[in-house]
Amino acid sequence: MGIFFKKDFLVYWRDRKEMLISLLMPLVLILILGFALPGWVENSSNTIDVKAALVVKDDYEYGMERFMESVQQLPLAAETKAELNAQAERMNPARMLTELLMSEEVKDFVHLSSLDEQAALTELKEGKIEAIITIPESFTQAALDRLLLNSGDSASVELTANKDSLKVSVLNNIITGFLNSVNEQASISYAIASQGGIANGEDTAAARPVGGMERIEGASMITSFQYYTLAVSLFFALMVAGTTASKAITEKREQVFMRILLAGTHPYRYLSGKIASTFIMSMLQLTLITVVSHFIFRLFPDKTFEFWAGLLLFGVMFCLTLSALSGLFTALLFRMNDADVASGISFILLVVMGVIGGNLVPLYILPDWLMGIGSAIPNGIALTSMLQWIQGIPFSELRQPILYQALFFAAILAASLWVFPRRERKS
Amino acid sequence: MLETVELRKVFKGKTAVDGVSLYLDRGESVGLIGPNGAGKSTTISMISSLLKPTGGDVRLDGKSVIKSPQHIRKVLGVVPQEIALYEELSSYENLKFFGRVYGLKGKELDNKIQELLEMVGLRDRQKELIKTYSGGMKRRINIVAALLHDPQIVIMDEPTVGIDPQSRNHILETVRLLNREKGTTVMYTSHYMEEVEQLCSRMYIMDHGRVIASGTKEELQRILSGEDTYLIHLSHQDADLTRSLQSIAAIRQVEETEQGLKLIAEKNSRILSDIVQAAERRQVQIVNMHVQSPSLEDVFLHLTGRTLRD
Numbered sequence: 001m002g003i004f005f006k007k008d009f010l011v012y013w014r015d016r017k018e019m020l021i022s023l024l025m026p027l028v029l030i031l032i033l034g035f036a037l038p039g040w041v042e043n044s045s046n047t048i049d050v051k052a053a054l055v056v057k058d059d060y061e062y063g064m065e066r067f068m069e070s071v072q073q074l075p076l077a078a079e080t081k082a083e084l085n086a087q088a089e090r091m092n093p094a095r096m097l098t099e100l101l102m103s104e105e106v107k108d109f110v111h112l113s114s115l116d117e118q119a120a121l122t123e124l125k126e127g128k129i130e131a132i133i134t135i136p137e138s139f140t141q142a143a144l145d146r147l148l149l150n151s152g153d154s155a156s157v158e159l160t161a162n163k164d165s166l167k168v169s170v171l172n173n174i175i176t177g178f179l180n181s182v183n184e185q186a187s188i189s190y191a192i193a194s195q196g197g198i199a200n201g202e203d204t205a206a207a208r209p210v211g212g213m214e215r216i217e218g219a220s221m222i223t224s225f226q227y228y229t230l231a232v233s234l235f236f237a238l239m240v241a242g243t244t245a246s247k248a249i250t251e252k253r254e255q256v257f258m259r260i261l262l263a264g265t266h267p268y269r270y271l272s273g274k275i276a277s278t279f280i281m282s283m284l285q286l287t288l289i290t291v292v293s294h295f296i297f298r299l300f301p302d303k304t305f306e307f308w309a310g311l312l313l314f315g316v317m318f319c320l321t322l323s324a325l326s327g328l329f330t331a332l333l334f335r336m337n338d339a340d341v342a343s344g345i346s347f348i349l350l351v352v353m354g355v356i357g358g359n360l361v362p363l364y365i366l367p368d369w370l371m372g373i374g375s376a377i378p379n380g381i382a383l384t385s386m387l388q389w390i391q392g393i394p395f396s397e398l399r400q401p402i403l404y405q406a407l408f409f410a411a412i413l414a415a416s417l418w419v420f421p422r423r424e425r426k427s
Numbered sequence: 428m429l430e431t432v433e434l435r436k437v438f439k440g441k442t443a444v445d446g447v448s449l450y451l452d453r454g455e456s457v458g459l460i461g462p463n464g465a466g467k468s469t470t471i472s473m474i475s476s477l478l479k480p481t482g483g484d485v486r487l488d489g490k491s492v493i494k495s496p497q498h499i500r501k502v503l504g505v506v507p508q509e510i511a512l513y514e515e516l517s518s519y520e521n522l523k524f525f526g527r528v529y530g531l532k533g534k535e536l537d538n539k540i541q542e543l544l545e546m547v548g549l550r551d552r553q554k555e556l557i558k559t560y561s562g563g564m565k566r567r568i569n570i571v572a573a574l575l576h577d578p579q580i581v582i583m584d585e586p587t588v589g590i591d592p593q594s595r596n597h598i599l600e601t602v603r604l605l606n607r608e609k610g611t612t613v614m615y616t617s618h619y620m621e622e623v624e625q626l627c628s629r630m631y632i633m634d635h636g637r638v639i640a641s642g643t644k645e646e647l648q649r650i651l652s653g654e655d656t657y658l659i660h661l662s663h664q665d666a667d668l669t670r671s672l673q674s675i676a677a678i679r680q681v682e683e684t685e686q687g688l689k690l691i692a693e694k695n696s697r698i699l700s701d702i703v704q705a706a707e708r709r710q711v712q713i714v715n716m717h718v719q720s721p722s723l724e725d726v727f728l729h730l731t732g733r734t735l736r737d
Contacts, residue, residue, distance in 0.1 A: 003527040007513065007520075014515035014556070255511035258477055259572065263528040264500050 004273020005280065011247060012281055018243060026236045026289045027296070033232070034225040034297065050110045050171055053120035054101065055134045058094045063140025070145060084148055093143035093155060094135045097178055101133070106174060124162060131168050133175065134158040155179060222387055225297040227362065230386045233289040234318065234379050235359035237282040241322045242343075242350045244278045245329035249339040271420050274330050275413070279323035286315050300390070310389050314398075317405035318382035324409050325378070327416035334421055358383050378408050428453040428612060429474070429499075429580055434483035436469050436636075443469045445636040446483070451580065456606040456613040458623035458630035462731055466636040467616050468508065471584050474614075475505045504578030508585050510565045511572070514558040518549060518568045521557060522575060529576040536575075543571040546604065548597055563594020570601060580612040581605060587622060602626055620724045630723075634731045647726050653694050654679065654729075656719050659702070661687035662712035671705045680728070687714075691725060 013019065071084050101112050112133075115123065120132045135157055143155035157175050161168040251257045260270055290311070293299055300307065329346045336342040354360050356370050357380035363371050374380040385401040430450035436443045444466040451457050461467050472478035474485055476496030484491050485499070492499040512521045519540060526536040544550040547567040557565060566586055573581060583602065587595045599622060605611040606626070617623050623630055624644055632640040632647070640647060661668075664683060672688070673681050677696035682689045692698055699716075706713050 003524060007516070007524045010520065011513055011515045253509075255507040255509040256513065258507065259505070259511045259525060260528055261477065262475060262500055262503070262505055263525065263530075263576075264497055265528055 004270060005277045008244070008247070008273060008277035009281065012243070012277070022236055022239065022243075022285055023288065026232045027292065029232045030225065030228045030289075030293055030297070033228040034223075050131070050168075051129045052101075052110060052112050052131045052133055052171060053115040053123060053129050054098065054112050055115060055117045055120050055132055056094060056098070057117070057137045058135045058139040059137065060092055060094060060140050063138065063144065064088060066138075066141045067144040067148075070141075070149065070151075074149070087148060088144050091144065091147070092140070093147070094139050097135065097157065097175070100174070100178055110171065110174070121160075124160065127162075130161060131171050132158075132160040133171070134160065222390060223299075225293070226299050226390060227387070229290060229293040229297065229299055231359045231362075231383055233286050233293070234357075234382055234386075235354040236289065237286045237319060238322055238325075238350055238354060238359070238379050240278055240282040240285060241326035241329055242346050244274055244281075244326040245333050245346055246343045248274055248330040249333045249343060252334060253339055267421060268417065271327055271330060271416065275323045275327040275416075278326035279319050282319045282322055283315065286319060287312075290315075307389070310395060310398075311386060313402070314382055314385050314389065317402050317409075318378060321378040321382075321405050321408045321412065324412035324416060328412050328419065331416045331418075331420035335419060353377055353379055356380065378405060381405060381408075428455075428488060430486050431470070431474060432484045432486065434470065434473055434485065435481045436466075436473060436478065437481045443636055444473070444480075447633070447636070447638050448483075449631050449638060449641070451612050451614055453579075453612055454606070454610045455629065456602075456615065456627045458627035459614060459616045459633065460620065460623055460630055460727065461616075461633035465633040467633055468584060469636075470633070471505070471582055471614070471616070474499075475503055475582060476500060501576075502579040504573035504576070504581040506570050506573045506581065506583040506586050508588065510557075510569050512557050512565065512568060515556060517554050517556050518544070518560070518571075519553040521568065522553075522572060525572045526575045531575060539575055539577075540571075543574055547571055547601055561591065561594070563590035563597070566590050567594060567597055567601070570598065574605070578611070580614070582614045584616050585618060586615075587617060587619065599626065620722070620727065624723055632727060632730055639730050640726070644723060647723060648720070650726050650729065654691050654725075655694050655696075656722070656725055657688075657690040657692060657702070658684070658717040658719065659687045659690065659713060660715035661706070662714060665709045665711045668705060668709040668711050671709070672702065675701050675705075682728070691729070 067088050068085055071081050071088075074081065076084075100106065101110060113129075117132075117134070120129070123129045124132055139155055139157070142152055145152040146155055157179060159168070159172055159175060248257075251260075257270065261267065290299075333339060333342045333346070351360075356366065356374035357363075357377050358366075358374055359379055363374055363380065363384070366374060375384055381401045381404055385398050388398060389395075428451055430448070432448055434444055434447040447466070447470055449457075449459075459467050459470070469478065473480045476485070476492060476499050480493065485493055487499050487502070490498070512518075513524070516524070522540045522543070523536065526532075526540065531539065540553075541550060544553050547570065549564060549567055549571075552560075552564070557568065560568070566588075570583070570586055586602075587598050590598075602613060602615065603626060606613045613626070615623060615626055629643050630641065630647065631638050640650065664687070669681055669683065669688065672678055672690065675692075675698060677693045677698050678690050679693070680691040690702075702716075703713065
């Protein structure tokens with residue numbers, strides 16, 4: 001396989017035009033798209049329009065009473081108990097969440113209407129709204145217990161949706177951000193209190209701005225240069241699969257493949273050379289473009305080794321999948337009689353994959369059904385995982401996309417071996 | 428050593444090769460000639476095990492190789508019509524790659540490459556990329572790539588198409604050297620009859636998928652032994668003259684040439700005066716006339732009704 005890889009690498013490397021296109025073109029595109037279309041990425045929320053219903057089951061008065069009863073039973077000084085009750089009265093977690101959802105920033109893309117549970121479910125069923133946010137009955141008590149007494153379970157809010165979409169994900173992020181803030185604040189308050197004092201209400205979640213644009217993952221946390229660097233470099237890596245296949249068809253047309261077969265080489269050896277060389281060349285290309293872009297556009301300053309290792313892992317998984325894809329394209333081209341038509345079809349297919357996979361336009365501007373397909377194809381999976389990794393999503397939550405890529409690799413590889421002419425001669 | 432028995436190939440109902448039987452003895456040089464579409468390349472592909480025959484057999488030393496192509500691939504070198512090389516690699520890199528594919532390596536491979544490059548006169552230019560070579564130089568490397576594993580049999584499919592005279596001479600010299608000095612068995616196809624005449628001791632003429640004649644040069648020329656060829660240099664071409672010559676009973680074939688006409692007529696037929704009179708009637712001046720025995724090209728024309736380069 002080594003000799004096949006070396007040959008393919010040299011052929012690719014010496015094709016100056018191809019090399020320039022695959023290395024310089026992405027950088028030019030990143031530069032143009034990064035400057036020209038930052039709004040598509042950095043202000044993506046403007047184009048998101050979420051319709052949701054708010055169902056409030058929580059009874060603030062009842063929750064307050066129950067909280068005060070809990071405080072009363074604690075072995076604390078009367079003065080402390082009074083201070084806790086005063087703080088609780090200044091807070092209203094359910095109102096805070098409602099205010100957040102009704103705030104000017106969020107109102108731009110979340111249209112919230114207050115409904116009872118039954119009406120909300122009917123509207124969701126009819127598709128008039130995309131999600132229901134339910135503040136449960138004991139929300140006030142749970143939030144205050146957690147926030148001021150550090151007891152009980154974390155306060156939770158229910159989010160109901162028919163399908164998992166980017167819009168629902170945005171809504172989920174807003175709510176999760178709010179709840180994390182409440183629950184984190186509880187820990188801080190408790191720590192301060194346990195060191196001899198009660199946390200000042202001004203410093204708690206009630207006074208802090210929670211939620212808001214800066215909490216919406218997938219929107220302002222990604223810069224346009226980060227997005228386009230990954231999107232464009234993944235797309236050009238994807239094109240390596242097409243290039244490999246088109247070079248393979250030249251080998252067939254010019255009888256080089258025949259010469260290789262005449263030497264007694266098994267066709268799979270040739271195919272495995274193609275797959276290996278595509279993997280290494282796409283990996284080199286992806287790495288080179290990302291690293292060069294990083295230094296030119298200062299993409300990921302102060303990122304840890306762990307971050308880079310994670311990014312590399314997603315790249316490796318993607319390149320494995322596309323190397324198998326190059327094998328499949330090669331196999332299909334060898335099966336088809338008209339090489340030019342076959343090359344054209346594979347090129348169009350790659351461009352379509354690039355578009356719906358979010359490599360040429362951000363995923364969220366596509367219709368939901370197309371976005372669903374885009375996020376299920378290898379380049380879409382790779383791009384989404386990398387973006388989530390940049391946003392700080394824990395690795396444990398990104399294992400599934402890695403598994404998907406591995407499954408894609410195995411399935412496409414099996415298909416390419418099946419399609420590639422196994423017999424050592426034509427019949 | 429190598430023979431085909433009633434070899435047939437049918438593509439989607441169309442018969443490309445129809446019962447071709449031929450043989451090559453060890454150390455022999457055999458020509459396979461025929462016009463375009465005669466079935467030569469298909470026959471070669473089947474002999475070299477790249478194409479599975481619809482019927483018939485290919486035998487190497489008496490054993491069928493249809494089911495076990497590896498046997499023939501070890502001893503066979505095929506020079507395809509196309510330049511089957513990587514344009515972006517140098518000739519040395521190309522040869523090293525194909526040598527490695529054949530299982531050669533190290534010093535042995537390197538020595539072989541140098542020896543063959545020396546043979547075709549391109550040793551000094553081995554580091555240059557194939558795409559910078561002339562057509563003739565590419566064809567020389569194309570041959571070398573088929574010789575790396577020291578094949579006992581070499582099949583050459585029109586190895587001199589579209590090249591300069593110097594490269595052509597190099598190639599013909601290489602084939603001669605391989606066959607006469609190294610004892611390699613050669614099957615040679617070409618559009619140039621004189622090449623086949625020079626290089627091959629026997630030849631097969633194919634047309635419409637069949638072998639229509641075979642034998643040594645002399646045996647084939649005997650097909651037209653009852654005929655003479657007249658080469659007539661005329662002051663100018665005249666269609667009526669051609670027609671009137673065709674009406675003379677002893678003249679079997681009239682073909683227009685660059686300078687006049689070529690006639691094939693019955694041997695010793697006294698037609699000179701008829702030709703002169705016909706030319707005078709049409710006011711066409713005969714500048715020169717030459718009578719000769721038929722060439723292989725004439726035999727080919729006689730058998731196929733076409734010239735070799737049609």
